[in-house]
Amino acid sequence: MTLEILKTKEDLRNLIDDYAYLGDEKxxxxxxxxxxxxLTYQVYMNGNLVSSVSGREDMENNFNGHANEVKTYFTLNGQHTVKIxxxxxxxxSFSQLKMIREVEGKxxxxxxxxxxxxxxxxxxxxWLIKDRVxxxxxxESRAV
Incomplete structure:
Protein backbone atom coordinates (compact mmCIF):
# COMPACT_ATOMS: atom_id res chain seq x y z
CA MET A 1 0.00 0.00 0.00
CA THR A 2 1.48 3.34 -1.02
CA LEU A 3 1.72 6.46 1.12
CA GLU A 4 -0.66 8.18 -1.30
CA ILE A 5 -3.34 5.54 -0.73
CA LEU A 6 -2.85 5.71 3.05
CA LYS A 7 -3.16 9.51 2.90
CA THR A 8 -6.35 9.25 0.83
CA LYS A 9 -7.85 6.75 3.27
CA GLU A 10 -7.02 9.09 6.14
CA ASP A 11 -8.56 12.05 4.29
CA LEU A 12 -11.75 10.09 3.63
CA ARG A 13 -11.99 8.94 7.24
CA ASN A 14 -11.51 12.55 8.38
CA LEU A 15 -14.29 13.56 5.99
CA ILE A 16 -16.85 11.26 7.58
CA ASP A 17 -15.64 12.16 11.08
CA ASP A 18 -15.95 15.88 10.25
CA TYR A 19 -19.52 15.20 9.08
CA ALA A 20 -20.27 13.71 12.51
CA TYR A 21 -18.49 16.40 14.55
CA LEU A 22 -20.03 19.31 12.68
CA GLY A 23 -23.47 17.72 12.61
CA ASP A 24 -23.39 17.09 16.36
CA GLU A 25 -22.58 20.77 16.86
CA LYS A 26 -25.35 21.81 14.42
CA LEU A 39 -24.86 16.21 -4.16
CA THR A 40 -27.58 13.65 -3.69
CA TYR A 41 -28.59 12.33 -0.27
CA GLN A 42 -31.15 9.61 0.34
CA VAL A 43 -32.41 8.23 3.64
CA TYR A 44 -33.99 4.81 4.07
CA MET A 45 -35.72 3.67 7.26
CA ASN A 46 -36.77 0.05 7.55
CA GLY A 47 -36.02 -0.31 3.84
CA ASN A 48 -38.34 2.54 2.80
CA LEU A 49 -37.13 5.76 1.17
CA VAL A 50 -38.17 8.56 3.55
CA SER A 51 -36.07 11.45 2.24
CA SER A 52 -34.27 12.38 -0.95
CA VAL A 53 -32.50 15.70 -1.51
CA SER A 54 -30.38 17.07 -4.32
CA GLY A 55 -28.00 20.01 -4.18
CA ARG A 56 -26.58 21.91 -1.24
CA GLU A 57 -29.46 24.37 -0.88
CA ASP A 58 -32.07 21.61 -0.68
CA MET A 59 -29.93 19.64 1.76
CA GLU A 60 -29.15 22.67 3.94
CA ASN A 61 -32.86 23.47 4.24
CA ASN A 62 -33.59 19.85 5.12
CA PHE A 63 -30.81 19.65 7.70
CA ASN A 64 -31.75 23.00 9.29
CA GLY A 65 -35.36 21.87 9.64
CA HIS A 66 -34.25 18.65 11.29
CA ALA A 67 -31.72 20.39 13.59
CA ASN A 68 -34.44 22.73 14.84
CA GLU A 69 -36.35 19.71 16.16
CA VAL A 70 -33.36 18.10 17.92
CA LYS A 71 -32.03 19.31 21.28
CA THR A 72 -28.89 17.16 21.28
CA TYR A 73 -27.03 15.01 18.76
CA PHE A 74 -24.32 12.47 19.53
CA THR A 75 -22.58 10.43 16.83
CA LEU A 76 -20.08 7.60 17.15
CA ASN A 77 -18.47 6.41 13.92
CA GLY A 78 -17.40 2.80 13.52
CA GLN A 79 -15.80 0.93 10.67
CA HIS A 80 -15.11 2.68 7.36
CA THR A 81 -14.07 0.80 4.23
CA VAL A 82 -13.14 2.57 0.99
CA LYS A 83 -12.19 1.65 -2.57
CA ILE A 84 -10.13 4.35 -4.26
CA SER A 93 -19.29 3.41 7.01
CA PHE A 94 -21.31 2.61 10.10
CA SER A 95 -22.47 5.08 12.73
CA GLN A 96 -24.38 5.10 15.97
CA LEU A 97 -26.48 8.27 16.25
CA LYS A 98 -28.37 9.45 19.29
CA MET A 99 -30.85 12.31 19.19
CA ILE A 100 -32.81 13.92 21.98
CA ARG A 101 -36.06 15.63 21.06
CA GLU A 102 -38.79 17.04 23.24
CA VAL A 103 -42.07 15.20 22.77
CA GLU A 104 -45.13 16.29 24.75
CA GLY A 105 -42.92 18.07 27.28
CA LYS A 106 -40.58 15.11 27.83
CA TRP A 127 -12.24 15.03 -0.89
CA LEU A 128 -16.00 15.66 -0.85
CA ILE A 129 -19.11 13.52 -0.61
CA LYS A 130 -21.02 13.55 -3.90
CA ASP A 131 -23.66 10.91 -3.17
CA ARG A 132 -24.74 9.48 0.17
CA VAL A 133 -27.31 6.82 0.96
CA GLU A 140 -35.04 2.59 19.20
CA SER A 141 -36.78 5.38 21.15
CA ARG A 142 -37.34 5.86 24.86
CA ALA A 143 -38.04 8.62 27.35
CA VAL A 144 -35.05 9.91 29.32
Whole structure:
Protein backbone atom coordinates (compact mmCIF):
# COMPACT_ATOMS: atom_id res chain seq x y z
CA MET A 1 0.00 0.00 0.00
CA THR A 2 1.48 3.34 -1.02
CA LEU A 3 1.72 6.46 1.12
CA GLU A 4 -0.66 8.18 -1.30
CA ILE A 5 -3.34 5.54 -0.73
CA LEU A 6 -2.85 5.71 3.05
CA LYS A 7 -3.16 9.51 2.90
CA THR A 8 -6.35 9.25 0.83
CA LYS A 9 -7.85 6.75 3.27
CA GLU A 10 -7.02 9.09 6.14
CA ASP A 11 -8.56 12.05 4.29
CA LEU A 12 -11.75 10.09 3.63
CA ARG A 13 -11.99 8.94 7.24
CA ASN A 14 -11.51 12.55 8.38
CA LEU A 15 -14.29 13.56 5.99
CA ILE A 16 -16.85 11.26 7.58
CA ASP A 17 -15.64 12.16 11.08
CA ASP A 18 -15.95 15.88 10.25
CA TYR A 19 -19.52 15.20 9.08
CA ALA A 20 -20.27 13.71 12.51
CA TYR A 21 -18.49 16.40 14.55
CA LEU A 22 -20.03 19.31 12.68
CA GLY A 23 -23.47 17.72 12.61
CA ASP A 24 -23.39 17.09 16.36
CA GLU A 25 -22.58 20.77 16.86
CA LYS A 26 -25.35 21.81 14.42
CA UNK A 27 -22.84 23.63 12.21
CA UNK A 28 -24.95 23.03 9.13
CA UNK A 29 -23.20 25.49 6.75
CA UNK A 30 -19.87 23.78 7.49
CA UNK A 31 -21.47 20.35 6.95
CA UNK A 32 -22.55 21.54 3.49
CA UNK A 33 -18.91 22.32 2.67
CA UNK A 34 -18.19 18.57 2.92
CA UNK A 35 -20.43 17.89 -0.11
CA UNK A 36 -20.24 18.72 -3.80
CA UNK A 37 -22.72 21.38 -4.98
CA UNK A 38 -24.58 18.71 -7.01
CA LEU A 39 -24.86 16.21 -4.16
CA THR A 40 -27.58 13.65 -3.69
CA TYR A 41 -28.59 12.33 -0.27
CA GLN A 42 -31.15 9.61 0.34
CA VAL A 43 -32.41 8.23 3.64
CA TYR A 44 -33.99 4.81 4.07
CA MET A 45 -35.72 3.67 7.26
CA ASN A 46 -36.77 0.05 7.55
CA GLY A 47 -36.02 -0.31 3.84
CA ASN A 48 -38.34 2.54 2.80
CA LEU A 49 -37.13 5.76 1.17
CA VAL A 50 -38.17 8.56 3.55
CA SER A 51 -36.07 11.45 2.24
CA SER A 52 -34.27 12.38 -0.95
CA VAL A 53 -32.50 15.70 -1.51
CA SER A 54 -30.38 17.07 -4.32
CA GLY A 55 -28.00 20.01 -4.18
CA ARG A 56 -26.58 21.91 -1.24
CA GLU A 57 -29.46 24.37 -0.88
CA ASP A 58 -32.07 21.61 -0.68
CA MET A 59 -29.93 19.64 1.76
CA GLU A 60 -29.15 22.67 3.94
CA ASN A 61 -32.86 23.47 4.24
CA ASN A 62 -33.59 19.85 5.12
CA PHE A 63 -30.81 19.65 7.70
CA ASN A 64 -31.75 23.00 9.29
CA GLY A 65 -35.36 21.87 9.64
CA HIS A 66 -34.25 18.65 11.29
CA ALA A 67 -31.72 20.39 13.59
CA ASN A 68 -34.44 22.73 14.84
CA GLU A 69 -36.35 19.71 16.16
CA VAL A 70 -33.36 18.10 17.92
CA LYS A 71 -32.03 19.31 21.28
CA THR A 72 -28.89 17.16 21.28
CA TYR A 73 -27.03 15.01 18.76
CA PHE A 74 -24.32 12.47 19.53
CA THR A 75 -22.58 10.43 16.83
CA LEU A 76 -20.08 7.60 17.15
CA ASN A 77 -18.47 6.41 13.92
CA GLY A 78 -17.40 2.80 13.52
CA GLN A 79 -15.80 0.93 10.67
CA HIS A 80 -15.11 2.68 7.36
CA THR A 81 -14.07 0.80 4.23
CA VAL A 82 -13.14 2.57 0.99
CA LYS A 83 -12.19 1.65 -2.57
CA ILE A 84 -10.13 4.35 -4.26
CA UNK A 85 -10.12 4.86 -8.02
CA UNK A 86 -7.95 7.87 -8.83
CA UNK A 87 -9.92 11.05 -8.07
CA UNK A 88 -13.04 9.18 -6.93
CA UNK A 89 -13.80 6.58 -4.30
CA UNK A 90 -16.64 4.61 -2.80
CA UNK A 91 -17.08 3.93 0.88
CA UNK A 92 -19.20 2.17 3.44
CA SER A 93 -19.29 3.41 7.01
CA PHE A 94 -21.31 2.61 10.10
CA SER A 95 -22.47 5.08 12.73
CA GLN A 96 -24.38 5.10 15.97
CA LEU A 97 -26.48 8.27 16.25
CA LYS A 98 -28.37 9.45 19.29
CA MET A 99 -30.85 12.31 19.19
CA ILE A 100 -32.81 13.92 21.98
CA ARG A 101 -36.06 15.63 21.06
CA GLU A 102 -38.79 17.04 23.24
CA VAL A 103 -42.07 15.20 22.77
CA GLU A 104 -45.13 16.29 24.75
CA GLY A 105 -42.92 18.07 27.28
CA LYS A 106 -40.58 15.11 27.83
CA UNK A 107 -37.13 14.38 26.44
CA UNK A 108 -37.09 11.36 24.14
CA UNK A 109 -33.84 9.67 23.11
CA UNK A 110 -33.84 7.99 19.72
CA UNK A 111 -30.93 5.68 19.00
CA UNK A 112 -30.14 4.93 15.35
CA UNK A 113 -27.78 2.35 13.86
CA UNK A 114 -26.87 3.61 10.40
CA UNK A 115 -25.00 2.25 7.40
CA UNK A 116 -23.80 4.89 4.91
CA UNK A 117 -22.95 4.14 1.30
CA UNK A 118 -20.91 7.02 -0.14
CA UNK A 119 -19.43 8.14 -3.43
CA UNK A 120 -16.55 10.58 -2.97
CA UNK A 121 -14.76 12.85 -5.43
CA UNK A 122 -11.58 14.86 -5.15
CA UNK A 123 -12.13 18.46 -6.23
CA UNK A 124 -9.35 21.04 -6.07
CA UNK A 125 -7.34 18.81 -3.73
CA UNK A 126 -10.22 18.19 -1.29
CA TRP A 127 -12.24 15.03 -0.89
CA LEU A 128 -16.00 15.66 -0.85
CA ILE A 129 -19.11 13.52 -0.61
CA LYS A 130 -21.02 13.55 -3.90
CA ASP A 131 -23.66 10.91 -3.17
CA ARG A 132 -24.74 9.48 0.17
CA VAL A 133 -27.31 6.82 0.96
CA UNK A 134 -28.16 6.39 4.64
CA UNK A 135 -29.76 3.14 5.76
CA UNK A 136 -31.26 3.49 9.24
CA UNK A 137 -31.17 -0.20 10.18
CA UNK A 138 -32.14 -0.17 13.86
CA UNK A 139 -34.24 2.54 15.50
CA GLU A 140 -35.04 2.59 19.20
CA SER A 141 -36.78 5.38 21.15
CA ARG A 142 -37.34 5.86 24.86
CA ALA A 143 -38.04 8.62 27.35
CA VAL A 144 -35.05 9.91 29.32
Missing amino acids: KIPQVMDLFTPD DGESATGI DVLTDYSVKYEDFYVNQNGN AHFLII
